[in-house]
Amino acid sequence: MLGRKLHKGDTIGIVAPAGIGKSDRIEKGIDKLKSLGFNVRLGKHVYDKWGYFAGEDKHRAEDIMGMFEDDKVNMILCVRGGYGAARLFPYLNFNKIKKHPKIFMGYSDITILLNAFYDKTDLITFHGPMLGDLDNEDTLSSIILTLCEGDKKYEIKNPESISMLSNTDRYAEGRIAGGNLTLICSTLGTPYEIDTRNKILFIEEVEEPPYKIDRMLAQLAMANKLQQCEGFILGHFTDCVDEDKESFFTLNQVLEQYIMSLNKPTLVNFMAGHDSPKLVLPIGAKARINGKNRLVEIMEPVVK
Template identity: 45%
Template sequence: MTIKATKLKQGDTVGIIAPASPPKKEALEKAITFLEGMGIVVKVGSSVHNKYGYLAGTDEERAEDIHTMFSDTTINGIICACGGYGTGRLVSKLDYELIARNPKIFWGYSDITFLHTAIHQKTGLVTFHGPMLSSDVGLPDVHELTKQSFGQLFESKDVEFTHKSAPLHTVMEGKASGPVIGGNLTLLVSTLGTEYEVDTKGKIFFIEDIDEEPYKVDRMLNQLKMAGKFKDAEGIIIGDFKNCGPHKRKESLTLDQLFDEYIKPANKPAMKGFLIGHSSPCLAIPVGSIGRMNTVEKTLTVESGIKGEVEES
């Protein structure tokens, strides 16, 4: 069963958490000012500025922030400050029944992919793979379309990706529909063999990554292929692969070669070129909402990730 959170309105409160690494303070402050400019009240989680090695506090502290934000009835949405590393350490510590009882907007990407996958598959809650605060909105030159992506939280309407927003390229022709699932390639691969293994059966599956050399992307695509994730999917969307060129050695396969070798054999509709991931602009996409893709027309339309106004009893 799919669950959607209620859309935000001016005056609502959003909780800020750092479930992976700690954010840069100045960048986070700038991003909070942006949210307040949208009419949002901000509540910062208690462990956001904690430091435990490369983590924003211990696993228990970061998990408690998630539980607190979902259980607090004054909080209308939850936005992650940044990614980094650490969410895979939390998923087995979360109370998914609590999350299901208190469906709220949950927003972030990169390392947050593990949380998107676990939360959606355990509860049915639609979450948002979207730009984060300190690592996107808090940058000196943030793209206007990145800012506009937050509009998905205020208005219940379909999200459309077309050739006009970014040059899209067909990998395999065809049409497909199904719930949208996916995120960061590295994190998706890390779910394999666990209780939280990404389920792509009947889904539109999207991938993205950053700072991974082609041979590493090769290894991860091969693992997904051997696990049947491309074959199971209804369609495949390739997002941004920022700084994923060869560095250690000049001799290398290209990413396009890898996509052709691993994705084409699945014989499922597939497109590449989407500004989803570590890109500028960084466009948000609802995880779990129904998507419809047409590789001939080069379009992807995804149903809104929010349900709109609260239904009156």
Template identity: 40%
Template structure:
């Protein structure tokens, strides 16, 4: 189920389903959103703060539900990630989303909502920049901005090595709906009603500030849960950490990926600027995609309908 494309002059809702927002960052990001030729409507609780959450679970979920209910609002962008999306998964009105599908844009902690909404409703959602944590930065990349045009005109996303150096870990071609996102959030879905379904899919993985041993642990959990074996191919987005490690006891991210992914005997490609990086390339989740490691290209079908 694809949401409708935006038009100039549309109203776009801004919500904070996870962590609290800094006002100055949000205001800078709102200027970026409005420069697209749309107006913005803030959720009632977008500036709320409850410890490490942007308000209570009930209020954060209510903001999201209201934006889907509001016929004036044609799309929804999350303010930031952080933590908390999983806490509201059971409070989201999935029947409403089925009735009024709209663009939902975000990443990081929003991975939980991408997964729950897609698997409970079939709606295509979008993994990409958020208002405060990306658009609110002074160095928000032009390429990140340009790719937001896919919300106005149905356009396939074609990612080649012209955007960033791509490297095959396992060569081959594969196809299937693109799913996934933040690795630690995907792990948090395991054993829940929203457990990530990777069967026949291309699985996108990215994360930040998780040292290699933690990525090792999470990949092992995905492996033991059968999620790596059932995927048709693996797309490795951005991974980086500033956490110091003892160099004598350190495996690199690349070594960890090789250990877990070469034995799969299915295409695996790394180097994608998708996730906690700049540029942060927006890709639809849930639409058909193809990957070719020889040509070094990922093509994702348009996520909106005309």
């Protein structure tokens, strides 16, 4: 199920499903969207504060549902991640989302919504930049390529100045799943557990030392989630180092033990996650890892 592709003059709805956004970043992001030719509609509770959340759970969920049901809104963009999206499920109505398909984009804590929306409604969602991430030109180009021109097959590759690595010249096909590693693991044993069967699993992380990456990948391996994949896309692992313990395993050694040892086609250093640029990945879309040319081929439209 696809949302309608984005055109200049369309309305982008802004929601805050998780942590509290900074007012100046929100305003800056709104100004950027307007400068690109889009209209903006703010959720009623975007500026709310409740503990460490951007408003009460039911209010944050109401903003999301309101944007899906508002036929004047063409796309839903999240303010930020942090923590809190998982608390919204009791208040979300997947049947209503299915009746009003539209573009929904975010990353980090939003990972859990991206995958659940696809799994429960077949709606292609988008792992990509949020409201405060619109300054980078390569990021903006990826938004245009995906959301404005993605009604046909296309390719995703790193900017020319940033190399992407591959462990093989082979190909792997499957639907894209995944996002932030911590959030992927948090779904295990719940009704929203990630399904990796015959999927291409995308993983990124931020500020977690290698031993914590190890623990999370071990959990996924014990749940047979890594073995079920057709291939992997490894994005940003921002500040995932432990500089004080040089004798410990490095991040690359951990990834070698859990990912590379499976001998599945894997792209490394794909520009998506908590660093810049942030390339947009369509969650649920049929894709192919092209190891020889070091790119991702999107094999079907992701918007209509």
